[in-house]
Amino acid sequence: MGKAFLIVDNLSKRYTDDGPPVFDKVSFGIDKGEFACIIGHSGCGKTTILNVLAGLEASSGGVVIMDQREVKGPSLDRGVVFQSHALMPWFSVLGNIVFAVRSRWPDWPRDKAEEHARRFIAMVGLKGAEHKKPSELSGGMKQRVGIARAFSIEPKMLLMDEPFGALDALTRGVVQDELLKICSATHQTVFMITHDVDEAILLADKIFLMSNGPRARIAEVVVNTMPKTRTRENMHHDPQFYRIRNHLVDFLVHRSRQIQEAGAGDAVARMIMPGLEEGIPAQTSGNFPQAA
Numbered sequence: 001m002g003k004a005f006l007i008v009d010n011l012s013k014r015y016t017d018d019g020p021p022v023f024d025k026v027s028f029g030i031d032k033g034e035f036a037c038i039i040g041h042s043g044c045g046k047t048t049i050l051n052v053l054a055g056l057e058a059s060s061g062g063v064v065i066m067d068q069r070e071v072k073g074p075s076l077d078r079g080v081v082f083q084s085h086a087l088m089p090w091f092s093v094l095g096n097i098v099f100a101v102r103s104r105w106p107d108w109p110r111d112k113a114e115e116h117a118r119r120f121i122a123m124v125g126l127k128g129a130e131h132k133k134p135s136e137l138s139g140g141m142k143q144r145v146g147i148a149r150a151f152s153i154e155p156k157m158l159l160m161d162e163p164f165g166a167l168d169a170l171t172r173g174v175v176q177d178e179l180l181k182i183c184s185a186t187h188q189t190v191f192m193i194t195h196d197v198d199e200a201i202l203l204a205d206k207i208f209l210m211s212n213g214p215r216a217r218i219a220e221v222v223v224n225t226m227p228k229t230r231t232r233e234n235m236h237h238d239p240q241f242y243r244i245r246n247h248l249v250d251f252l253v254h255r256s257r258q259i260q261e262a263g264a265g266d267a268v269a270r271m272i273m274p275g276l277e278e279g280i281p282a283q284t285s286g287n288f289p290q291a292a
């Protein structure tokens with residue numbers, strides 16, 4: 001195990017005493033400032049893993065270490081964004097974020113907390129909507145508030161569970177762009193669940209591929225060798241895009257089930273750089289993962 005910022009070692013979870021574990025021997029690492037996505041079929045345990053990382057759920061075995069400390073419960077060191085934005089309906093946009101900011105820094109006077117909150121509201125493009133209530137916002141705007149709130153507490157790690165799953169394609173693209181901008185400005189460390197392979201290729205430095213459950217595990221870690229400057233508009237023009245995309249889709253369609261049927265495999269996930277074996281030069285971000 002390397003010296004990753006987040007270390008997940010041999011994690012397992014079972015919900016019943018007599019049944020098989022949902023996932024088993026799950027090990028991976030995420031470096032500081034790295035954006036990691038996890039992809040796998042419905043029910044393999046992605047949300048459960050995220051909840052364990054958040055400290056909201058106990059594992060049945062294994063450990064999670066973040067910044068050299070074991071994760072044992074919820075903490076404001078980790079910001080969480082859910083698919084259902086979970087805003088407080090009686091607070092305005094500003095109120096929702098100020099509430100989070102004052103939980104993080106209880107000694108801050110209201111003015112300072114508001115100023116801080118406004119910075120993050122502006123970052124997600126919601127300037128002018130500070131005094132709107134969640135019921136007056138579109139789905140995309142609500143999700144932006146959720147993202148601003150998570151960033152505003154300046155967490156050591158951001159955990160996102162399909163944050164764009166409920167958005168239409170156009171809004172999803174706009175909010176993805178905003179997330180990319182904020183992440184590159186703040187060097188935020190991120191763990192995100194998505195079902196969308198294109199979204200993973202756009203956002204992630206590395207992509208964890210999870211086999212089907214029960215006894216699901218991280219079967220492969222795909223390194224995104226496309227340049228960091230990729231955008232939604234230009235990434236389709238890079239031949240690496242299709243190599244990575246085909247690799248991910250092939251995993252979901254074939255290998256995720258084959259690996260599960262084959263039973264226990266290697267506890268250590270294989271690290272893959274699609275296309276490199278075909279002589280495609282690596283255009284790396286310099287953000288190579290630690291061996292998981």
Ligand SMILES: Nc1ncnc2c1ncn2[C@@H]1O[C@H](COP(=O)(O)OP(=O)(O)OP(=O)(O)O)[C@@H](O)[C@H]1O
Pocket residue numbers: 015022040041042043044045046047048049
């Ligand atoms: N609280 C719970 N009690 C019992 N079983 C649970 C509980 N939460 C999840 N499970 C089961 O654990 C398995 C993994 O669920 P989880 O939600 O983590 O999967 P997922 O990969 O995130 O799925 P999806 O992509 O559909 O969100 C499923 O079979 C689910 O039914």
